[in-house]
Amino acid sequence: MKPDLRFDFTADRATGTLTIAREFDGKRQLVWDCHTKQELLDRWFAPQGLTTKTKHMDFRDGGYWHYAMITPDGQHFWNRLDYQTVDPIDNYTARDGFCDEAGTVNPDMPRSEWTGTFTDASDRTLVTTVVRYASPDDLQKAIDMGMEGGMASTMERLDELLPLLATG
Amino acid sequence: MGKHPITLDAVFHALADPTRRAVLGRLGRGSATVSELAEPFDMALPSFMKHISVLEKSHLVVSRKKGRVRTCALDRESLIAAERWFGEQHLLWQDRYSNLDTLLASIKGDDDEA
Numbered sequence: 565m566k567p568d569l570r571f572d573f574t575a576d577r578a579t580g581t582l583t584i585a586r587e588f589d590g591k592r593q594l595v596w597d598c599h600t601k602q603e604l605l606d607r608w609f610a611p612q613g614l615t616t617k618t619k620h621m622d623f624r625d626g627g628y629w630h631y632a633m634i635t636p637d638g639q640h641f642w643n644r645l646d647y648q649t650v651d652p653i654d655n656y657t658a659r660d661g662f663c664d665e666a667g668t669v670n671p672d673m674p675r676s677e678w679t680g681t682f683t684d685a686s687d688r689t690l691v692t693t694v695v696r697y698a699s700p701d702d703l704q705k706a707i708d709m710g711m712e713g714g715m716a717s718t719m720e721r722l723d724e725l726l727p728l729l730a731t732g
Numbered sequence: 733m734g735k736h737p738i739t740l741d742a743v744f745h746a747l748a749d750p751t752r753r754a755v756l757g758r759l760g761r762g763s764a765t766v767s768e769l770a771e772p773f774d775m776a777l778p779s780f781m782k783h784i785s786v787l788e789k790s791h792l793v794v795s796r797k798k799g800r801v802r803t804c805a806l807d808r809e810s811l812i813a814a815e816r817w818f819g820e821q822h823l824l825w826q827d828r829y830s831n832l833d834t835l836l837a838s839i840k841g842d843d844d845e846a
Binding site for chain 2: 706
């Protein structure tokens, strides 16, 4: 990442919302394509060390993206993003969920609504993604699952949080 | 699941009140008895106990009674879990978008050669 590319990440527990704003060094049409075409999504969507494999992609209102993020030892984590509204090359809304290989969404797992907005920023493109959990309970499930996963963390510094609680 | 699965509704309710936030801030410096915690507030003990009860229901605070003295402490595990998850999401998006930077650069490189 170029050091001057904007990246803002905000988490709002009160509304169960994550907001991710990121600038990209590319024209809006290209950045939009990277978010909406399977052959491009497969090249970047999974975090480093994992690969992305699309099983089904139909990017339109009512369509969905069914994909797996695959670990080096071959474990597949299946996800599904159901597109609700698509307005090229400005924005889309979708519903995220965990599913199985057949694409059946697991109703016991937390789901979130995504709103992706694409805007010009000189020669660059700003992508703002708002991830909103359906309910505080859904967000809590996601947090509990994260605990079970025991993933690495950089945020174990409770002492930094406490002064914030004490104000106001 | 965590030992004390927190419900966020309870946490928001707990954090919404200045007295309870002050109590959490005090407990951040170490455990304290209920009477120590109540001292700075001009409030009848039963009212103050209601605040303690809200904090306990949110699983932000645990208390133990020994004889007639109730001692409160912060439940760091629950607070850390929420912060940790947000941190992991931050890293996931950071990582994913770093891949996209690389992809965009390679596509633009192809165009230059064409």
